[in-house]
Amino acid sequence: MQVARLRRDLAEARGKVCRAKAGTLDHVSSTWRTIAIDRGDHGVRVDLVLLRHLRDERAVSRNRIxxxxxxxxxxxxxxxxSRAAWRVQAGDELSVRVEHWQPRARPAAQAxxxxxxxxxxxxxxxxKPAGLVVHPSYKNAGGxxxxxxxxxxxxxPVGSRPSLLGxxxxxxSGAVLIAKRPAVHAALQRAMEARLIDKHYVAIVWGRPSPMRGTINLALDRDPWDRRRITVTDRGGQPSVTKYERLAVSSLGPPPLAGALAxxxxxxxxxxxxxxxxxxxxRVHLSARGWPIVGDAVYGRKRAGGExxxxxxxxxxxxxxxxxxxRLSLRHPVTNNPxxxxxxxxxxMRQLAAALCLPTVALAKVAP
Structure with missing residues (x-):
């Protein structure tokens, strides 16, 4: 309790300094939206809390927040x-300027x-199958x-509201996890922050990753020349870590595949x-190590000249x-069962693996 009280006192003191410098906060209260932090938001990063509460507003994204x-x-x-990673506490009052916002149209239910x-x-x-967009946008309003x-x-039940976890x-393609209630979503967000949810992916790549098992630790940031791309950077960026394991390498098969593969x-x-x-x-980490994912139009291998x-x-x-x-491995946010x-x-991907002569025994390692 003393820590929480000290935290609030420090925040109020900083607020007085801020108002003294700006001289405007007291008379623009009509343009600020207030959010009361409840137990579901306790201990969560402030940017993630805002993203959850403002998801019905047009053009609100984590980068914009x-x-x-x-x-x-x-x-x-x-x-x-002081930073986006600041963690809010139950009982905190969160305010955000809402000038010029337009309500975002709620997605429609579709069979x-x-x-x-x-x-x-x-x-x-x-x-989720490949080709299906996860969330509506101005480009994909439905479907x-x-x-x-x-x-x-x-x-x-009444009061349920689906929200995506990532x-x-x-x-x-693959597994997408959805919470049915805000409190469940907040609990899962905390579990993700604490790295208590394991996410495993399978990829088919060009090349032979070596060593067989390893860790890729390369900071990532938006490409300054193309904001749609992510790039490896040594100047700040977000710390990013991927562990990998090579399950199989293409092997020579019987003729005529042997000649083609050679x-x-x-x-x-x-x-x-x-x-x-x-x-x-x-996608970026594997490409940066020289093992781009097959079929990746953004970070993949480009066609060279010749046949x-x-x-x-x-x-x-x-x-x-x-x-x-x-695969997703986690503790249930309510029952705590694995x-x-x-x-x-x-x-x-199975057909591609077979065509590229990746041993079928490797696919058994990623079977249900």
Missing amino acids: QKWIDDGEVLVNGAPP MDLEVLYEDDDLLAIN TLINGVLERAKAW RLDKHT KADTFSLVRCRLITGRTHQI PAALDELAYAFPRQALHAW IEIVAPLPDD
């Missing part, structure tokens, strides 16, 4: 937090055939995973475990990044 924090447009108990991997009163896990989940949520890129590149089946969860992390070997041509023709969110959610490797 972090900019608001840097610009002093977010206050905790009347004072700007959709979804493959359910796990479901109980608190959680839902869906096996997304969330639209389908909202249709399913009509049968849930996202997958459009062309990445001139082709090597391909590998790799399992990755996220220690941190940055945008495009696995490619037959197996190389198969890899170049694969229509999406060969990356699959395979849960393991496994999304079977999709047919397109």
Whole structure:
């Protein structure tokens, strides 16, 4: 209690300094939105709390929230937090400037055939196919995973509200975890922050990762020349760690595959475990080490001149990044029982692995 009281006193003191410098906060209260921090938000980063509470506002993103924090447009108990990683406490008062906001249209429920991997009163896990967008945007107003989940949520108890725990890129397949209530989502966010949720992915890559097992520790940041891309940086950036294991390497098969493979590149089946969860992390990390994911249009290998070997041509023709969110391991946020959610490797990646002569015994290692 003394620590919490001291924290509030310090925040109030900082707030007085801030108001004295700005001289404007007291008379613009009508442009500030106040959020009371409850037990579900206790101990969570301030940027993640805002992202959860403001998800119905147009054009609100984590990057934009972090900019608001840097610009002093977010206050905790009347004072700007020192950084986006500042953790709020139950009873704190969070304020954010809301000038020029427009309400975001709520996603519509749409009937959709979804493959359910796990479901109980608190959680839902869906096996997302490649090509399905996770959340509506100005480019994809409907036909997304969330639209389908909202249709399913009509049968849930009153007060339920689906919220995603992380996202997958459009062309990445695999397990997506969804909380059914805000308190469950907040508990899962805390578990992620504490690295208590294991996320394992499977990828088919160019090359032969060496050593067989290892850790990629490379900071990531937005590409200054193309904000849609992520790049490795040695100037700040977000610390990013991926553990990997090489499960198999393409092997010579019986003729005529042996002749085709002899001139082709090597391909590998790799399992990755996220220690941190940055945008495009696995794709960028593997590419930076010289093992780009097959089919990755952004970070993958580009066609060289000349006629490619037959197996190389198969890899170049694969229509999406060969990356699959395979397994989630966690403690249930309500019962504390262990849960393991496994999304079977999709047919397109199985067929690609077979065509590239990756041993079938390797696929057994990532079987349900």
